[in-house]
Amino acid sequence: MTSSHEGTFEGLRAQLQEAAATFADGPDALEGILLGIVDDVDHAVREPLEIFPVCHHSPASAIAMARRLREKQPKVVYLELCEDMAPLLTELRNCKLPVAVQSFATEVDGFPVEWSPLSVVAPITEASAEYQAIAYALDTPGVELVLVDRSSDHVFQWDARATESAEPAAPDTPPAEEEAALHGDAVGVEIGDLRPRFAELEEHLLHHGKVRHWSEWWHQYVELPLGDSDHDTYRQVMLLIGSLFRRLAPGDAHRVRVDEDRERYMWTRMREHLAATGADPADCLYVCGAFHAASRVAEFGVHGTDTFEISPPSATTWQHGLIPSSHAAIEAQFGLAAGSVSIAATVWAKNVRRTRVEPFRLAGQAGAKKSRAKKAAAPVGPAPELPPSDKLTGFLQRPPALDRLDEAELLGWSVEIVRAARRNGYLASTADAIAVFETSILLAGMRDRAKPTPYDFQDAAVTCIEKDTVPGRRDVRRLVEIMMGGDRVGQVGYEALPPLARDVHDRLAPLGLKLQQSGVQRALLDIASQPELERCSDALWMLRYLMPQGAARPIMGERKLGERPIQESWDLALGTYQRALIELGYEGVSIEQVLEQRLRRTAYDRRATAATVLEAVEDATLYLRSRRLADELGTHALEVLSAERSVDGAPEVLRRVRRLLAYYRTSEPVLPPWIESFAKTGYAHYCTLLPTAFTDDDATVRQVAAMLGFLFSMESLALSLGCDRTQLELAVAQSHPEEPSKTALLWAAQVQLGHISRADLRAKCDGLLGNPLVVPAYPRYLSGFVHALEPVPGLTDFVVEAVSNAFARLPDPVLLPWLPTLITTLRSGGSELAPLLIREAGRTFPGRLAALDAWVPPWLSQPDPEATRSTHTMEGAHGCTLLAAHPATCDAVAGLLDWEGTWETAEPDRPAGAALLGRHPETAVALEVLLSGA
Known part of the structure; x- marks a missing residue:
């Protein structure tokens, strides 16, 4: 530190000390907080390596960042972002923002299995300071971009769940920062998560600011005042806010430790880079959240201590890629109000036009103009560095600027919302547009604002148009969000996709569809006339199995064992479900590999039953046509069945083994050994469980019937393989x-x-x-x-x-x-x-109906049993007469029946014949029919 800066904030300190003595019972507590905030700002401002505090997705931060980069032109940009995500940033130029950088791990090593899969995302929008820094560093020659935040592996190493067993938390302990900021099913990390962590402070700010939620407070009291401020004012105010929220945060020991460890981690990485490259700190810029900029850890600054030891990463293998993001996902991740990110994008575009600051955009970025990209890459002369001065005193004493009412803008909003309301079924008229216009001004005046904000306009539109009912799918609040920009969904370009996703696009290319386009597209496959489309059909059925419902939905056609497709019709929405397709690429290089891994994982799961393993066998045959995998899983199904002690899965086992047996009998010359063993083992297994199942109250009649169905339908196969039918008869006899x-x-x-x-x-x-x-x-x-x-x-x-x-x-x-x-x-x-x-x-x-009366x-x-017996006797006598004429036939039948007898003389009242056949008239009748047929 130099002596020339010692009195920078002395005037502000004196005023705050006087205020603390006036408004507090004792000067110690309040004075300590207020003067500590000033000390934090002074401490960060004096740091030789310039710290640039930002707030996530803040247009004011993005404008200030673009302006400062053009003025300073740093040679090294240190960015608060997971250091293992650095190789992916060059692929942003192939994407349409917003997108998210993702780290993904399906097989964990060093973390609890129940945490799998692990996922970390960092969303990036164009109206964000981090994107401005990335675009500047990647498109400006000689500039190095260094990510210094903890790796994705350390995010989970420092997770609160990992320390619960060692340090039990109190019942009212709030969740960790990463747990509270989820982006879909992933842990969300981002630059500048700036929000009060003290609930009473946030409630106080919202109440006295006359706003409904935090996003509106930030827009009114930070975004608008800092939108046109100079660099020093912006920097000091952001440091002030970060220090205030930090000092008034609740004393959550784990959360404080994670915050401080992140700051130690980043400063340790920056000093390592400075020592390795010999870069001058004056030529560097450190971009971080305002909360972390006001840090007091011993490792802070280029002259800080080197006492922090970074733990080694776990053995988990991480995959990295880009996934689509959206404004709604970002709002959910950071707990922002619905539509706030869309409003921020609108404010960003308006600020760019008003301030004429040339933003940085990656060359080739979707939606970027080529001329702007070239101009952004061209450096201008750096501005001379001036010693920091006290800008906080003037900013805090200056009354808020009263913006002139932009009647044209407000009138345009009013007309547009009425037009949108009419399209969605509302009975809105020109009078409603006038009412929305006047009510917006009225609400702004009631909230001490000279100019209505988008949030005032939204409240006015709901009050004047929505009335009591919502006639369509969208209410007026949602219509205003759409009008202000809507929920923009990003898109990852083909070149930035993982190999699996590119392979899917290549294999489905014969369909002639724009697969990256959002929405549902219909695909018609006439496989009979175009056999090459069968490969597309195979890929679509595997995608249907692997991806969420709706990504690939069959309209016509089905896939069954032993059948070949002829014609199919599909509804495809791969562009809408691009994230799910990209995450498949983290699991393998082809959908066949991913499907095989999933089937193995399902079959060998400790909770797998024989029915689930047989389902995996069927899927392996149906989608992969893999006899090798089917035999392996079938052998495992045999082991699982032998270990089961309940009959819960008997109906499903019966259904699937019947289907597989019918398939193999029609498509294979011989049955696979595993299914023969399955029939033999299952026969003995269910015979053993049958008596217990009949008396067990937990076993349903459907399950017992399925057991009997397996035994009777597999009986011939099982007996041919060496099973004993006596076992089944004993099991039935023992059932009561x-x-x-x-x-x-x-x-x-x-x-x-x-x-x-x-x-x-x-x-x-x-x-x-x-x-x-x-x-x-x-x-x-x-x-x-x-x-x-x-x-x-x-x-x-x-x-x-x-x-x-x-x-x-x-x-x-x-x-x-x-x-x-x-x-x-x-x-x-x-x-x-x-x-x-x-x-x-x-x-x-x-x-x-007429035949019902006479129906029996x-x-x-x-027939009557006596009449039947008489008929059989007469037929037997006739048969005896016939067989008497053929004694050789009668002798042969006697030999088959092991009857030893002699021919007798016929009685007077009956014809001559064999005594044996006289005793067995049914046999005589059967032989008569046989001989007459011959």
Whole structure:
């Protein structure tokens, strides 16, 4: 420090000390705060390396930055931004702002697994000081841009969650700064997060400033006064605000430690760079948030101590890229009012026209004019450096400037909002435009403003136009935001996309669509006439699987196992979901690689079930057509199934293994070994669990039916592979359910195994209908029979019979009370099986109403058993006569039946024949039919 600067703020100190003694009970506390603020400003101003304090996305900061860069022309620009994001900044020229620089990590090493994926974003708009510094440094020869803030890895190393176990926080501890500033699902970092951290202070400022929210206060009391100020005034006022908010911040130990560590980190990096390059601090500029500019850490300044040790990064591998951002996302990240960033962009454009300051824009930047880019790169002579002077005293004592009312601007706003309201269904007229104009002036006067701000105009428009209802999708407040600039969404250029995203654009190029354009576009694929479009179809189905819903949506066409596409129609919105596509590029170099990684991650997750692994097998076959991956995941599905002790996933397992088995039987010469092992292991597994599942209250009838469906449908394959059917019979014999639906399911299984006949099952149902105590539970028995159609579809006609008998036999006082229960039971538990019943009923019942009176149900028109036995006897006698004429055939049949006998003489009243066939008339009838057919 030089002695020439010692008395710079002495006058201001004296005035503040006098004010503290006048307004405070004791001068110590208030005096310490006020004089400490002045000391912070003086301390930062005296620093040999010029500190340029900024606020994020502030037009005043951007104008002051552009002006100062042209005056000073620094050779080194130190920027408060994550140091690992530096290589990406050159790609900004290929993007349409706003965009965000992103660091992304899917596989973490050194952080808790539940934090994955890790993401850090830093949004950049044209009306921001950081963009002005970046554009100046990248387009000006001989200028070096150095990012000095902590790396993305350190953002999470210093996260509050990492220290919770070691240092428990109080219940009312506010979240860390990064936790409170989320950009989508990512941690947001930015230059100049300048806002009171003391809630009472912010409330006090809003109340006395007669504003509704912080964005409006900043616009009225900082943006407008600093918009035309000189460099020293701007710099000292921003340092004053940063010091004030810093000294009045609550004493959150973790938050204070993170802030100070960031300042130590940045000053350590700057001193390292100065020592390595030998740069003169007078030729450097340090751009940081005003909150960090007013720092008192020991490492502050080029002459600070070198006591801070930067911890090494973790083993996590970070990916970096650019993603689209938007005004709305930035507002959400920093807790700003809706529309404030759009209003800031409008103020920025207006300030550029008014002050005629030439802003810096990257050469080739989307939306930038070439002439301006060239002019920005041309340096002008640096202004002479003057010693800092006290500008704060005059600024604080000067009354606010009363801007002249710009009637033309306000009138244009009023006319435009009425026009927009009419387009959105409001009954607005010219009288409403006049009312909005006058009300804006009235509100500004009530708030001590000579000129209405956009926020005054917004309130006036809502009051005069919206009335009671909103006829359309947008209310008047949103219409004003759109009129002031709207939610601008940035775009990352093709050259700045990761390899995966560029590969997707190249593969979909035959569709002839502008894929980077926002909005929905329709793609028509006639694959039958253009086979080369099948590659586009494959890519689209994988994108549908990987990206959020709406990015790629099929309108016509589907993808099933064993089928090839013919024609498809898609709605694509890849431009709208560009961020999701870019983040896929962080996971791999192709969508096939990313899809395979996702399928493996799903299958090998510790919470994965056999059903989810089979789903991964099906997806690998469906989208990747990879037999290698399908076999690997199928083998893992076998291991997962063997370890399961519940039957929750049985329905899904049955559905998927049936589909895969049908696919392999039609498309492969032999079944894969894994699916044979799966059928064999699953047969034994479900046989073991079957008795427990029948009695377990947590196992639903649908799950038990799925187990039986697996056992019966896979029985032939399992038996051919060495399984024993006795195991299934024992499992059914050991099952003793008490719940009615499971009891009916067990009866159906016994019919399938041949343990009971249909006549026995019909007798059981008749007994249920004849028991008044059981009739209320009959719908639950029917529910069990309906679910039994999954393992025993041959009982469809019997279920129709059971329902019909109930309607035929029960009187209305008994039938009507449980009819709703029957309907709801069938709807909730057997909706997918109801079509089987409907088709069978259509075949059983007559098709015309007139035939219903004479119709006899098939189960009532069965022949009499005695008559059937007599008929069989006569047919057997006829068969014996026939076989007596062919004794060799009779001897052969006797040998097959292991019957040892001799021919006997025929009795007088019956023809001669074999005694064996006389005892087995059914066999005689069958042989007769066989011989007659031959």
